[in-house]
Each structure stands twice: as structure tokens, then as C-alpha cells.
Amino acid sequence: MKRLACAVMLIAGCTSAATEIETTVLAETLPPASTTTLAVLEGVDAAPGLGDRMFPELGNAGYDVATYDIDLSLNAELTRVEGEVTIEAVAEQPLASFVVDFVGHRVTSVTVDGRDADHARVTRDMRITPTDVIASGERFVIAITYEGLLSSVTLTDFPFPTGWQTGNGGSVFLFSEPDGASGVFPSNDHPRDRADVALQVTVPAEHVVVSGGTARLVEVVGDHRVFRFEIPDVAPYLVPLAIGAFEAVETDDGITTWMGNGAPLPPGFERQAEILATLEADLGPYPFDQSGAVVVDSDFPAALETQTLSTYTTTSAAWGTAVIAHELAHQWFGNEISLGQWDDIWLNEGPATFMTWRWIEIDRGREAYEEEVRRAWEAMSIAQLPPPDHPPGQDLFNASVYQRGGLAFVALREFVGDDEFFDFLRAYVATFSGKTVTTEAFLTFVLVILGPDAEALVTEWIRAEELPAL
Ligand code: ARG
Ligand code: ZN
Numbered sequence: 001m002k003r004l005a006c007a008v009m010l011i012a013g014c015t016s017a018a019t020e021i022e023t024t025v026l027a028e029t030l031p032p033a034s035t036t037t038l039a040v041l042e043g044v045d046a047a048p049g050l051g052d053r054m055f056p057e058l059g060n061a062g063y064d065v066a067t068y069d070i071d072l073s074l075n076a077e078l079t080r081v082e083g084e085v086t087i088e089a090v091a092e093q094p095l096a097s098f099v100v101d102f103v104g105h106r107v108t109s110v111t112v113d114g115r116d117a118d119h120a121r122v123t124r125d126m127r128i129t130p131t132d133v134i135a136s137g138e139r140f141v142i143a144i145t146y147e148g149l150l151s152s153v154t155l156t157d158f159p160f161p162t163g164w165q166t167g168n169g170g171s172v173f174l175f176s177e178p179d180g181a182s183g184v185f186p187s188n189d190h191p192r193d194r195a196d197v198a199l200q201v202t203v204p205a206e207h208v209v210v211s212g213g214t215a216r217l218v219e220v221v222g223d224h225r226v227f228r229f230e231i232p233d234v235a236p237y238l239v240p241l242a243i244g245a246f247e248a249v250e251t252d253d254g255i256t257t258w259m260g261n262g263a264p265l266p267p268g269f270e271r272q273a274e275i276l277a278t279l280e281a282d283l284g285p286y287p288f289d290q291s292g293a294v295v296v297d298s299d300f301p302a303a304l305e306t307q308t309l310s311t312y313t314t315t316s317a318a319w320g321t322a323v324i325a326h327e328l329a330h331q332w333f334g335n336e337i338s339l340g341q342w343d344d345i346w347l348n349e350g351p352a353t354f355m356t357w358r359w360i361e362i363d364r365g366r367e368a369y370e371e372e373v374r375r376a377w378e379a380m381s382i383a384q385l386p387p388p389d390h391p392p393g394q395d396l397f398n399a400s401v402y403q404r405g406g407l408a409f410v411a412l413r414e415f416v417g418d419d420e421f422f423d424f425l426r427a428y429v430a431t432f433s434g435k436t437v438t439t440e441a442f443l444t445f446v447l448v449i450l451g452p453d454a455e456a457l458v459t460e461w462i463r464a465e466e467l468p469a470l
Helices: 016-029 269-283 321-332 346-364 366-383 399-416 418-432 439-450 452-463
Strands: 063-074 080-091 095-101 106-112 118-122 125-129 139-149 162-166 172-175 195-204 208-210 214-221 224-234 242-244 246-250 256-260 292-296 309-313
Touching (some): 208 246, 242 256, 242 292, 269 292, 269 346, 269 418, 309 321, 321 346, 346 366, 346 399, 346 439, 399 439, 418 439
Parallel strands (some): 063 195, 256 292, 292 309
Antiparallel strands (some): 063 080, 080 139, 106 139, 162 172, 172 242, 208 242, 214 224, 246 256
């Protein structure tokens, strides 16, 4: 489901500025290869990418996924998987062939609308050629079966492997940002194409499967257990999944945290509902129907805002309420509002970092907030890092993206005052909810709501070589 934001819709009823934004984004969406004129009956060989500036091979042109039905079966050691994935998609061009992102595994069958389809694999892509051209606007069903070893994705210069990760004590879990989902299931692996996911996982009965969304339903089939989850409107990299020895810990606030290998609940995790409520006070209603957490027994020093159920490791969970506030803030910034380009990543990490400091302010007072802000500014002043917008190379998660991205929100808050600032944040969330945002669209929104001086200020914070003074 792909919806482009009409940035000034609320204010100006979607006038020319908004049209410009749509045009820009659409122009980026379709690489030149797929826009040549063609005879309708022939169809195109749709481009193997969505025009992402940082990851040109991620995502695929020519169709929009509506649903994924993902059925995975794992062995007792959690080393092998058999997968059966059914994708319902809508063609956006007449398609002679199209591509899905998929890495590793042995593909055992591919059908389109029930008929065997040719398929050829090149690195992270699989081009599928159905027997007949799919008409533009037509809904079609791709079914793919595969098997192979669980393995993570290392195809880019990205500094750590994504997708499947191994925890301690035999557990496995997903950490897919930005490109790991395609190492787990065939997909249109870009945040621009969100879809409804039905995930079914079958494991030997000693294991527990943890994911997000609704309708967790466990069936016992012989000595196996079948777990089922439905996660609506989610980008592939945000699908939560952890498998192993997990136990649910329900706290007094009604929130469930799944703990790996019998570990006790880390300090702070009993306050998730309270943190969520403070975020809602600033941002408006939490965008999803469920909220929970999983803490995997692992030393991996990061957490991920997997949708409706954030994924922590033993190491990152020890960071306490700050990391919880950060991942929960991402449910708005990153999950409810999706990135149009991966190099707009500061639009995820900047507001999530700001909201972390804001949580510290609410929890520990204004001085504690100012101390965080001062420390971040000082770290940036000696860090020699480029500004956060469009980080170079594949350096998605550098400290400037987080800290200077967060400071841009601090500076804006100082400039316009609390009332206008938080009204602005809520308007931004409401306007872009369920949609895609780009830095350009965000700056236009700042301009329209808060005026040219505010836009100039934010632009300087995210783009100037020199770190602005606070
Ligand atoms: N979006 C994740 C976060 O919560 C990104 C984690 C980056 N991963 C890493 N290994 N540094 O910030
Ligand atoms: Zn983050």
C-alpha cells in the first residue's frame, strides 16, 4: 500500500505545492528504464529497484503489494527454514516481467495466478516472468516456495548483517533494517511499499515464536506448534520475529514483554504504558492496536522498532526507559510515517532521539533534558561528522543522523515555543500518517505551518556543514 503524502492538504486543500511534492516523488519512483513507451499488450520488464538513492536495488518498480501471506517452518536447531509465501499485488504498469527482492535459499516453485512462472535470480533479486502479461491495474497473486539455511544479508557495504540474527542459547530473531527482510521472505523490500502481513511459523514444540499484531493463535500439530500473527500495513523490515525459549512477562500496566532464556524483566520495562501515554500526549494517539516488547538473549548493541512489538537485546534493554521511549517514538516516526528514501533516515532517527530527550524531561525534569541536549551538541561539535540529511555512503546510523537530527527538533522547539512546536508535531503526524515522507516534503510542511524562518532554521540544522549554535 503506497500512499504519497500531500503535505499541505490540511491547510491548503492540496494545492500546487502539494502537487509539486507528489510529482517529485513520483518522478523518483520510476526509473527511466520503466517509463519508455510500449505497446500495451507487450508489457514492460519492470525495473529491479524503486529509485532509492542509497539502495538502488531495494524495492521493485511496477507493482504495489497488498498482502503477504508468509508461512515458515523451522527445524529443531533453528538453522533451516522452509518457506511458502503468497503475495497479492496490484500491477502499476503492464508487466511482462517483474522482480521481487529475495536473497539466499533454494527456490522450489514460483507461480503467478496459479500457473508456473519462469524465474531467474541475480544477487538480491529474482525476476519473475509469468506466462501472460499482467495488465496495469490488475490484481495478481505470486506464490513462491523455498528452503535453505537461515542466514543474514551482507550484500551491501552496510556495516552489520541484517535479517536473521542468532542469539545466545539457540534463539534466532530478525533485525532487518534496512535490507534484511529480503533474506527472510521474497518481498518488495522498501518502506515505500507497506502491506498487510499474515505470518505463520511452525516450530518443534520446545520453541516459542514471538511476533506482533493480532490473533496470536497456537495450534499443536503432533510435536510441532503453529503460531499465527497478523500485522496490518507494515514495511517488510519492520516485521517482528523472535524464536526460541521465550516467556511472557505481563506487567501491572497490562503490557506483555517476551523475555528470552528465562531472563528477568530489565528495569524500566514495567513503565512501557506510562512512556506510551507521555508520547501520546505530545504526538496524538498511538498508531497501532497493540504494543509490546521482546528482549532477545543477545549482545547485539541495538534495538529495533519492529511494528507493534519492539525488538531489544539483553545489551540494548539495559539502556532502560530511554531506549524504550526511543523505539516507541519510532512507532510514529518510521512506522506510521514511512521513509520515501533511505537517505532521509534523519526523519526517523531525529524525532525518535528528540522524543527520547523529551521523555527524560518528563521523567526527570527540565535540567536532565538540557543536560542530554548539551551533551549531544558537544559530542557533535567534536565529532567531525557530516550533517544528518543524506548521509554519505551507506552510513545510515551515524551519530549525526541521531544527535544532530534530534537537535534540529530541539532548535525548532526553542524557536517557536512549546505550544506551536507540539501543535506542529501533532499536525505532522496527522498529515503524514500512513504515508511516505521525504526531507523535501517535511521542509515544505515546516514552511507552511511555521513559516520561512523556521524552515531556514531546520534546513541549517540538517544540511549546513558547520554545526549551528544552540
Ligand atoms: N532504528 C534502529 C534504532 O532504533 C536502528 C538501529 C541501528 N542498528 C545498529 N546496529 N546501529 O535506532
Ligand atoms: Zn532509532
